[in-house]
Amino acid sequence: MTPASFNTWSGECPLWDPATNRVTFIWRAETDPAAVHLFINRITDKKDFDLGLMRHVAGTDLWIRTLVLPPTVCASYGFREYSSTAAARPQPPRHNRYDYRLDPHNPRAPLVCERQNGLSLLAGPLAIDQSAWETDTSAPLRGTLRETELAGRPGWFYAPPERPVASLWLFDAQTWIERLRLPNVLETQGLPMSIAGVAHHDAGHRKRDLAGDDAFTAEFLDQAAQLSGRSPSVPRILAGQSLGALASLNSLVTCPGAAEYVLAYSPSMWAGPEGWTRTSLDWITHRLSLADPCPTHLQLRVGAREPQLVGPTHLLELTLAGNGWDSELQVVDGGHDIAWWRAALIADIQRALCHHRRTRRNDTED
Structure with a gap:
């Protein structure tokens, strides 16, 4: 030119x-x-x-x-x-x-x-599928979205317009609900799910809340469960990215079995609670290595362009697999980035729903 x-x-x-x-x-x-x-x-x-x-x-x-x-x-x-x-x-x-x-x-x-x-x-032409996020979401929500308080923090609860097929619990809800309009996307995809999402006052509060605060995690999950209700046919899915992924992983120790599925993307393997001194073994890997496996399916994902996280996340998966956890790790061509986290969330929700239906069908046949 x-x-x-x-x-x-x-x-x-x-x-x-x-x-x-x-x-x-x-x-x-x-x-x-x-x-x-x-x-x-x-x-x-x-x-x-x-x-x-x-x-x-x-x-x-x-x-x-x-x-x-x-x-x-x-x-x-x-x-x-x-x-x-x-x-x-x-x-x-x-x-x-x-x-x-x-x-x-x-x-x-x-x-x-x-x-x-x-x-x-x-x-790129072979990148993780983004189609769910590129549909028209301009139509008004058919479900109900309201602000609430969860674990003493700002939060949202979304109730779908029909019987939910799952309950989704999220950290960093200001990103997923305010910015990405996740309830609208779920409606366009025909995925009626209730959502309980917690936000944080600022970056400092977020770090303290998500990097090993057992009381915060337990309170959030308890209140999310109360809002969502409980039915064996409605699986509970807990999802988080970065520090939110760390909190999701920590929930397996703090509240074992609280969710049937945990989705953890790009977990902040370097982080831990105040007073923790980093060693050759990351805090969350150490903690999970000492915990008994719980009946939760864990989906780990990490970006190939996250050199500080790829190795530690692989070591975490090796530890989990060796101790008998139901876990899986996938590597995505991406960085520390909502671009692929959002695509992975929809894909993993759909996989969790398929897995849950198959498990219930097998239980019925037995």
Whole structure:
């Protein structure tokens, strides 16, 4: 493309060449920046920040960056302009805050949208399936969603418009319910499920709540069970990501059997309660290695682009399997990222429901 053609370009992005796996991102500057950074979760952040620095096309307001990426990749991304090259350096992420601009040329709905900021979706042709999240969710909820208090924290409870096929309990509910509109997605997928979700006042409270606070976890699960009701035909599914995954795993010790299924994505294996001193064995692996297996199916997932978590999560799975837990680990081509967590959640809910129906049918036949 010539500078003149760049000036009139108005196509879709990213531009993915299936013959070479070269992926091109284009940003039309809004100011006169000294630098523009393309953030892609765990691909151009942290130590690889410089991989995301874009090149200015002379004579235009366009900046471009081409990367070679595998067709399995699933990641969130965005753009940021800098007034000086010195300012273009990695910054620690802010919890539940989005400092990057959305890609206005991406035809897929954004993962998170706050006016012009948020996270856009990059998903290769062989990436984890996103179709459940790309249906029209603009119709009003048919079920009932209300705010409540759970374990002394803000929370939500959603009741579907028909008899629930499962009860879903979530940590980080402000992400799943407020931002991602999970109840709407479940309705479009024909998955009538009650949802009890707890949020946190701030990042500090979240860390204290989820990194080994047994009392908080037990209180949340007890109140979630009261809201959801109890029926043998309605399985209970507890799900969390990052620190929420750590709390979900800890529930297997704190409240064994509280949920029939636990979904734990990218667990924060490095974390533990206050006063815990890290050793060669992560806190949650140590704790579960000493616990008796409970009748819960555990689905672990971790992103292939999470080098600090892949090894420890594999060691956790080896420990669980060796001690007789009903557990499974899957690795996804992604980072520490809601982009694949949301896809995994729908897939694993559907798998849990199929497993539950098969188990009940076998019990009936016996």
